Amino acid sequence: MKICHVSDPFSLQMQEKHPLGSGAKVLLTSVFGPYAKDDAYGSRSNNIMELHHNQVTRVQGPFSLRMFHRSSGLKLIQANLDTSCTLLDYPDLDRFVSELRDNSYDIIGISAIQPNVKKVEKMCSLIRAHQPGATIVVGGHISTMSELDKRFDADIVVRGEGVRWFRIYLGEDPNRPINHPFIPSGIHRRCMGLNLDRNGEDATAVILPSVGCPIACNFCSTSAMFGGKGMYVNFYETGDELFDIMSQLEEKVGVQSFFIMDENFLLHRQRALRLLELMEENNKVWSMHVFSSANALKSYSMEQLVGLGISWVWIGLEGKRSRYGKLSGADSRSLVREFQEHGIRILGSTIIGFEEHTPENIDEVIDWAVSHNTEFHQFMLYTPPQGTPLYSEFLEKGLILDEDEIDAADIHGQFRFNYRHPNIPAGQETALLLRAFQRDFEINGPSVMRLIPTLLKGWKRYKNHPNARIRKRFERELKAMPVFYAAAVWATRAWFGDNLPMARKMNDMLTGIYREFGFKSRVSAPVLGRVVFYHLRREAKRLADGITYEPPTFYESSVKSFGSRVMETPSKLTGPGYQIG
Numbered sequence: 001m002k003i004c005h006v007s008d009p010f011s012l013q014m015q016e017k018h019p020l021g022s023g024a025k026v027l028l029t030s031v032f033g034p035y036a037k038d039d040a041y042g043s044r045s046n047n048i049m050e051l052h053h054n055q056v057t058r059v060q061g062p063f064s065l066r067m068f069h070r071s072s073g074l075k076l077i078q079a080n081l082d083t084s085c086t087l088l089d090y091p092d093l094d095r096f097v098s099e100l101r102d103n104s105y106d107i108i109g110i111s112a113i114q115p116n117v118k119k120v121e122k123m124c125s126l127i128r129a130h131q132p133g134a135t136i137v138v139g140g141h142i143s144t145m146s147e148l149d150k151r152f153d154a155d156i157v158v159r160g161e162g163v164r165w166f167r168i169y170l171g172e173d174p175n176r177p178i179n180h181p182f183i184p185s186g187i188h189r190r191c192m193g194l195n196l197d198r199n200g201e202d203a204t205a206v207i208l209p210s211v212g213c214p215i216a217c218n219f220c221s222t223s224a225m226f227g228g229k230g231m232y233v234n235f236y237e238t239g240d241e242l243f244d245i246m247s248q249l250e251e252k253v254g255v256q257s258f259f260i261m262d263e264n265f266l267l268h269r270q271r272a273l274r275l276l277e278l279m280e281e282n283n284k285v286w287s288m289h290v291f292s293s294a295n296a297l298k299s300y301s302m303e304q305l306v307g308l309g310i311s312w313v314w315i316g317l318e319g320k321r322s323r324y325g326k327l328s329g330a331d332s333r334s335l336v337r338e339f340q341e342h343g344i345r346i347l348g349s350t351i352i353g354f355e356e357h358t359p360e361n362i363d364e365v366i367d368w369a370v371s372h373n374t375e376f377h378q379f380m381l382y383t384p385p386q387g388t389p390l391y392s393e394f395l396e397k398g399l400i401l402d403e404d405e406i407d408a409a410d411i412h413g414q415f416r417f418n419y420r421h422p423n424i425p426a427g428q429e430t431a432l433l434l435r436a437f438q439r440d441f442e443i444n445g446p447s448v449m450r451l452i453p454t455l456l457k458g459w460k461r462y463k464n465h466p467n468a469r470i471r472k473r474f475e476r477e478l479k480a481m482p483v484f485y486a487a488a489v490w491a492t493r494a495w496f497g498d499n500l501p502m503a504r505k506m507n508d509m510l511t512g513i514y515r516e517f518g519f520k521s522r523v524s525a526p527v528l529g530r531v532v533f534y535h536l537r538r539e540a541k542r543l544a545d546g547i548t549y550e551p552p553t554f555y556e557s558s559v560k561s562f563g564s565r566v567m568e569t570p571s572k573l574t575g576p577g578y579q580i581g
Ligand code: SF4
Pocket: 213, 214, 215, 216, 217, 220, 221, 222, 223, 263, 264, 293, 316, 326
C-alpha cells in the first residue's frame, strides 16, 4: 500500500500515474449504510449521518433539525476530472455489490472517516473479489490513521486534497481552474414533522473556497489531514474567482444563499473584502453561512460582515479556561449578543472534557456554555483522532486506550473518550455530554425557536437601511416570519403548555411577531399553528416508535460541460429514502 501526502511536494512528485491515464474508468463512493443503526461494520445509532441532529440538536425530539449533507469532497473531485467518473453516494451494501457486478472500473475511490474503518475493509475485500483488476484508492479523514496496511487492502491512500491528486494520477493538468458543482447544503431537511426542502432562491448551495486550516488546533483532524500548521489549499485565490463561481451558481439554480464550507473563510481577509466589493458593485443580495474563529470575526467591522451577507456563523466557544487561543481577548458572550443584535445567528461549539474539567467543575462549564444562548449549540467530547498532534502527545504519555479497549467506530466525540482522562472516571463522560445538551434545551428551548428573536432584531435594525441591497436581504430572510414562523411559535407554545417558563417565552415571541406584522400573523398563527401542532405531535410519536432516517442513494455520472466552470451532474434517487427502524 502506498501513502501519498498531497501537501508534501516530494511525495506528490514521486506519485506514479495510472497506465490508462484519462482513459481509465473511475468510480468514487462513500461508505455503505444504513448509518443510523448499530452494526458489525461500525454504524452507530449514536453517531448517525445527520450532522445537526447528531451533535447539535440531538435531545430536541421533534424540534431537532434533521438533514443530510452530500459528500462534498467526492462531488468536487468528480466535477474536476476529464476522465469518465461515476459517483455512488450513500449506497447500502447490496447497492455497492450490484455496482461492482454490473459495471467494471479501473479505479475505485472510497472516502471515509476513521470510525468507518471496518466498512472500508469490507468494501476493499468486495472489490478484490468482484473487480481484481481495479486500483483501490482510499481518502478522507481515515487517511491519517496509523498502520493502514493492516486495516484494509487498498493500493493507495491519499492524505490531503483529492482533486490535485486524481488529476496527476490520471495524467491531467493539475493546475486547471477548479470547477464547482452545485451541492445543495442540506437534503431531506425536516423539523417539527415538516418537510423543509427548498429550491431556487430559497435553497442554499455549498461553496468550497479552501480546505485545511492554518490555525492547527492540536485536536483538529481536518487541519492535520491537509498538512497542519500554516497549511491550507485555496481552490479560489481571489475574491474575483469566488464571485464568478457564486454568480454562476446563482444564474444556474437561482440560489441566493451560500454555505461556505471553509474551516476559516474569514481568515482570508483580502479575498473576503474583494468579494464584498464585487457584491456591492453588482448589487448581489446574497446570504452567507460561515465557520469562523472569534478573532477572525472581530477583525471585520459589523458593516463589512452585514455587507457580506454573513447571516449564520459556526464558532468555537471551546470552554471556560480552555488552553486554546482562538478566543483570546474575546468576551464570547458579548460577542454572541452583539452579532445577534444584527440578525446574525450563531452555532456555538463547546468541548466537554478538556484536561482541566472534573466531575466537580463540569456544571460550571456547561452553565457558562448555555449562558451564551446561541441559536444552536454543538457539544463534543475532547477527542484526539489518530494523526493529530494531541493523539501523539497522549500516546507518548501512555494515555491512549488500546484498540481492544475501544472500537474505532466508537471514537467520534459523541460517546466515549479514547484515552484515560486525568480527572473524569471512564464511562462518566457519556452522561456529562448528555447533560450539556439537555441543559441547553431546558434553559434555551428549541433551536428553531431561538432563531426568531435574532431574525426579528436584524429585521428591525435594517428594514429601513438606506442601502436597498442590505434591506432586501433582511426582507428575504424574514419572508417566512409573518405566517409560517408565527404558526410554528403558536404550535410550540401549545406544545409547552405545562412548562410555564417556556410557554411564556413563546408567548413573548408571538407578541413580538404580532406587533410587527399585525393582522396577517394574528390570523395565520392559530389557523396554521394547529396544522403545525398536528405534524409536531405526529413526528414525536414516530420518534417514540423508533423511526430513524437514512439518506437516499445518489448515482451520478459525469457530464462534461467545460464551457462553464460550474458543472452539474444529474442525480437519481435510487435508495429507500426514509426508513422506519
Ligand atoms: S480553528 Fe477549527 S478548523 Fe481550525 S484548526 Fe482549530 S478546530 Fe480545526
